[in-house]
Amino acid sequence: MELTIRIGGEAGQGLQLIGTVLTTYFKRLGYHVFTHQDYMSRVRGGHNFYQIRLADKPVCCSRQQVDLLLALDSNTIDLHEDALSQQGRIIYDSEMCKRQGVGRHFLYMPFTAIVKELAVAEVMVNSAAVGAVIGILGLDLQPFAEIIADFIGKKGTEVVTTNIKVAQAGHDHAVSDYAGLFSLPAPEAGLQSHILINGSQAMGLGALMSGCKFYSAYPMTPSTGIMVFLAAKAAEHGLVVEQAEDEIAAINMALGASYAGVRAMTGTSGGGYALMTEGVSLAGITETPIVIAEVQRPGPATGLPTRTEQSDLFFVLYGGHGEFPRVVFTPGTPEQAFYLTNKAFHLAEKYQIPVIVQSDQYLADCQWTLPEFAEEGLLQEDFRLRGQALQERESYQRYGYSDSGITPLAVPGASRHLVVVDSDEHDEDGHIIEDAETRNRMMTKRLFNKLPLLQAEMTPPEHYGAAEPDFLLIGYGSTWGLLKEVVDHCPPQKAVAMLHFSEVWPLPLSDTFDYVALLEQATTICVENNATSQFATLLHSQTGHRCTHRINRFDGRPFTLDNLMEALNDYLC
């Protein structure tokens, strides 16, 4: 059983609230949900939509067809009528849409009339609509009361009660006019220990659980969600969240905080990352730990600022001048986003390097129902040299040579030992040098010694589906859910599997899992949300494997299960 609901309307009509309330409602009822958002770069007007897929088993990508379209304006009908499934219906209010729907698939609902009748604020049509959707699905309105209180409770109990009343009216109308149209089977019980979370929240939560104490950033869609999440936690957890004057300041502040001894992070999107690359290089030579969230949107330049793309892979691999080690993660689910953000902090401090967690608008905004995260899975180790261990040392050199390339990371001010870091090439003490020998030793320490250790830290890609696949779908980052469901939907006789990379740089070794052998034995199809198949190129340059086929989408929209299945038809034969 599954069902796709799409809510369409203008920016400013409250789509996001409707969507989130409904999603939470379904989740609390025990349905698995997956949502995605499509919105324009404007604050009012235009056309946005919010899509909810609910099912009785886990779902992790979107469908092309819509079963229930809630149209808050006429434009929504024009744009999405074609997307209706065979049983699909459009819920609309002729007054709001200023038109009459013609055809069996139109379900008229008097949202405006309800609001007028109850003499409440016009914006409450949204609650009527939520009530109606719930009613049409034959579900109980009861849980709505608690949810709406959670979301708008701070506006006062009266607002809450009124909204409930309006929703009830919408529900009543739906039940009386369209009872039995969609009858959803009761959900499996037991999603109480599941969470409903999106990629931004998961990264923010991951940072919080990793001891992040400092987050400086400049607002930039679609990365701002992380900052908003952490800002809300700042007071309680003694976390400084500072909005910098620009991205250059953002990364340099974070590096300052990290130098001073606290775990620090910054986040941005591609254009802001461009301004940060000099700072990334600074982290490289000074060996200052830092975690950077790079949340992609379609470029170049301003591009499509509120949409999705995976086009900055090479930029984060190579952005910054000179040669230094770095790690790049590309989580595919909120769960991976959570644990990899944690691993990012861990490796950043352990190896004293910049670690980039690359996400995109799709991952940032999509909500998933997932088993709750577990504290046991977290890497929580404090690598700093401070307290007695530092005070008792006879001497300290910030860049003292060692076989691993790692010098203990002392906290300045925590002892009489000085901590000197330098963006110039330097000696073990951190002072400027120019001689060739020291340069060579420092490059060896910083780069060559650490590289093999880092590579050994990388988890191999995830192999899902046929054990000996004829067809191997390759992906990285936010396409995880999509590829997984494609595998699930392919007929078993096709022997399809997915190979998903969430730790892409350095590319993992193939000693524990010989994924290169797997690649070589299958027809490989690399699926990327970009134009130039960056991941396929990386894979080729690192493993020698050239993917058989490439499927790309770069119009700012994510793949859906159906359009990828269709695109695959050409190859799965």
Added chain:
Amino acid sequence: MELTIRIGGEAGQGLQLIGTVLTTYFKRLGYHVFTHQDYMSRVRGGHNFYQIRLADKPVCCSRQQVDLLLALDSNTIDLHEDALSQQGRIIYDSEMCKRQGVGRHFLYMPFTAIVKELAVAEVMVNSAAVGAVIGILGLDLQPFAEIIADFIGKKGTEVVTTNIKVAQAGHDHAVSDYAGLFSLPAPEAGLQSHILINGSQAMGLGALMSGCKFYSAYPMTPSTGIMVFLAAKAAEHGLVVEQAEDEIAAINMALGASYAGVRAMTGTSGGGYALMTEGVSLAGITETPIVIAEVQRPGPATGLPTRTEQSDLFFVLYGGHGEFPRVVFTPGTPEQAFYLTNKAFHLAEKYQIPVIVQSDQYLADCQWTLPEFAEEGLLQEDFRLRGQALQERESYQRYGYSDSGITPLAVPGASRHLVVVDSDEHDEDGHIIEDAETRNRMMTKRLFNKLPLLQAEMTPPEHYGAAEPDFLLIGYGSTWGLLKEVVDHCPPQKAVAMLHFSEVWPLPLSDTFDYVALLEQATTICVENNATSQFATLLHSQTGHRCTHRINRFDGRPFTLDNLMEALNDYLC
């Protein structure tokens, strides 16, 4: 016949003037010369040197051993005594060096005494030294008079005459004390049509000859030479050279000027380029022509600011968010720097893209004697749409679709047609759009349509040496001269050749010259002035060829002929 002279001393002692005067002197006499400089990031003190290799045939890299060491301080003797060739001599003044040289290889010269005797300024010891070098080589001082006037003439004739007098005294001493020590054969006549030029000057001259009208930059070693060259030409040629407040402003100013209809350029080194990448991406989506000189120095961050490295290749290939076409040139000689800067302007305007000419401190500062450049070899085509052709058009769309992806480049203000460019994704008129269809068409126009055309414009690599090589030395950028001489020095029975890439992105097609086949049939040795073999990685990812061996140097110093020959010994067997 060849001879290497090294002049060593502190910053501020005037090494550069001595070096340039001597080099010019040799060139005017008819010797081929090659010079390279090694200097610290300080203005006074420390240790710098200037090395001149002169010969009776073209030379294009430096030697390890020194025949004549002019030591302006004691430190120079300590640091370079070991580098003397068997016949090598050290010219020094015990008073300046505050020590007595012990051994036959010390040639004492009383520079300080000369200056005192003639009662002239102390700094004139330098002219005494120049005179002495000329004298020791058994050469005529005469041409010096003209040269010193060229260099310091603006200080007045008296200064010039005094310097000549001092040089004469130095010359006299040398002739009387050390006559016949080095007897240079008379140079081949006919270097009058040769020029003595370094990489910075060649790029500046290339820009000037390409109609560059606007150069904005922020000072950054080793790129500043280009700006200084162009600034000196600005008044005469109506060229605006503006020092921007930072590199972000520099590239955005240049983009503004280019939009307004003039050929524009900016230049920087790696750290500044980091700040420019957002602007590079802006050039990409707005299709605004721009030429960027990226003159490398060792990174990361401030690194070794006055030294050389080839470590930003991947950064210029992939720097900037989103996907857009660009061209990257990596000239290997001042001649290539000149013609490729010209080709950069040509392609930038023809295809309306950013073109990066990547150089490094070594290429920027080394002086070569080269056959004069020819105007006939220049690409001088004006692609702008203006004047009557523009005025008579019925309409104009800045991003009108075309098969080639190229829309005529109209000059704003030159007609009633408006020129609208946008960093957001846009329609043919240049206005913001968000729909998928237009996005796809624009990506096709901008990226996919232009890519094959650009690739066809790239000149294949240069193959020099054995036609069917067993050993193929691979390089790009500033190692050209080095690799060529290595080939010349290898015994012919070894069948060694060079394959040098000066046009690296997109990598040239192999249809006219199947260099991939050449690679596959030889033992390939990729020589790079960096730590991670970026070019070998690029070559592998684009051609599938994995180089057999890699030789890297990343201590901030260039390879010399001798140390590369030595490093090669292990492989040429």
Added chain:
Amino acid sequence: MTTFADYDGQKPAWCPGCGNFAILNTLKRALVDMDMEPHHFTIVSGIGQGAKLPHYTRCNTFNGLHGRTLPVATGIKLANHDMVVMAVAGDGDCYGEGGNHLLHAIRRNINVTLLVHNNQVYGLTKGQASPTTPQGRVTKTQPFGALSSQLNPMALAISLDCSFVARAFAGASGLPFLKEMIKEAVNHEGFAMIDILQNCVTFNKVNTFHWYKERVYELEEGYDPTDRVEAFRRSLEWGERIPTGIFYKNQRPVCGKDITPLQKGPLVGHDVFSVNLRQESALFY
């Protein structure tokens, strides 16, 4: 003669009630008054709500990066000093991300008119504090209130000896005044900056249209805009009473047509391939 309709552009994507509409219309009216044909001027803008303006009229347009309007405008003006160049930016755009360029454009005194749509908030990115947001105001990313003091653009510009410094209010009462100010700024030789107080109905619920309306007043007749210290003093007024008008002007040298390479006329008109290689190489022989 141009008419209002000559400046009809794309349909604005702004919120109904946004102060940007008034700025757009006033700009168009000023253009009509100046009879400036659309192809005779270029508007450079950054990224933000206000920065979408050039699309909503008809003109040569360079809609560039967030924060980078002024360098682009500088490049255009230096390449073609016959072109009238305006820059349109938001308060975040111009005082935040682009702050450094503002300092140096003022110092350079390039002949460009800058219109800052100052709604005291980041509009397009949904409500974070901007440099002109009052200290202490709480937002989703400023949970303890904005930590920085509110930037005073008038005082800043005067301290840099900006050639033309003005403030306007994008409300009915202020519009005729704004229109004249725009004309004067465009005609002024040198860098002219107008900070325009503009309501944001969606994200700034404090500095609303009415909030401004109750406070703004015009600098009195007889106010002397050439007295820099007095201008500075007046620039510090902000609170119950907010002065608008031309705070300060001067006639200092402009980075423009008088500089050596531009004396032969705009660069864009120069011959392109006129340099003689042999001659330019002279110093290399």
Added chain:
Amino acid sequence: MTTFADYDGQKPAWCPGCGNFAILNTLKRALVDMDMEPHHFTIVSGIGQGAKLPHYTRCNTFNGLHGRTLPVATGIKLANHDMVVMAVAGDGDCYGEGGNHLLHAIRRNINVTLLVHNNQVYGLTKGQASPTTPQGRVTKTQPFGALSSQLNPMALAISLDCSFVARAFAGASGLPFLKEMIKEAVNHEGFAMIDILQNCVTFNKVNTFHWYKERVYELEEGYDPTDRVEAFRRSLEWGERIPTGIFYKNQRPVCGKDITPLQKGPLVGHDVFSVNLRQESALFY
């Protein structure tokens, strides 16, 4: 008690006669006076001649990128507000490349002392015009003379309501004065900026030691550094007479230990892994 020798660092790579030596020695003397142990303070610097300073003394050091001293200093101070943090930058570093950070560090009023080694030229890169180079001065990259007006750091800082604004001269006569000023700046709660006029013997042949010496004088006794308009007026003096001293101070709120997350003490001392996952995930159930 610390002594001068406690601050012995690497051997300076400056030119003999450079004003930087005087600044370095004066700073060391001020440190001795304050009895500040080397590990109790951090100097953040950028890239330039002056910016090499921390290597020439003994202290915690973050020698970062050209232009980016103040954000780094801000991060350090916010992470550990018990650390004394100073920033050392050149005029190019701080007013050119890093101009935007200066604006916003002043607004933020972070408790950091900024020393600007103002030699009115780009020293390390060999003599290009800096923001404080007088307009019209010819250099190799300014063939028609610097096109921009000379930046006035005092006026700029006052316009931004900077918490502590001072100018000093790195010449014998000015050094005791500079020493006291540094101590006062370090002890001042809030952002304190001292612009130090410093000769560059190699690249600035006009504003020499003697040029400065003939012109500088100390603001008179009785001068009231709390009067912002008067401070602005005095900041405009530059030419035959150049005032030095504390132009302006105020006590506005500091972005520091009083802000909510820092009330429990410096971040660096907080527990690292104390957050309860289940509790923080509450809103996701």
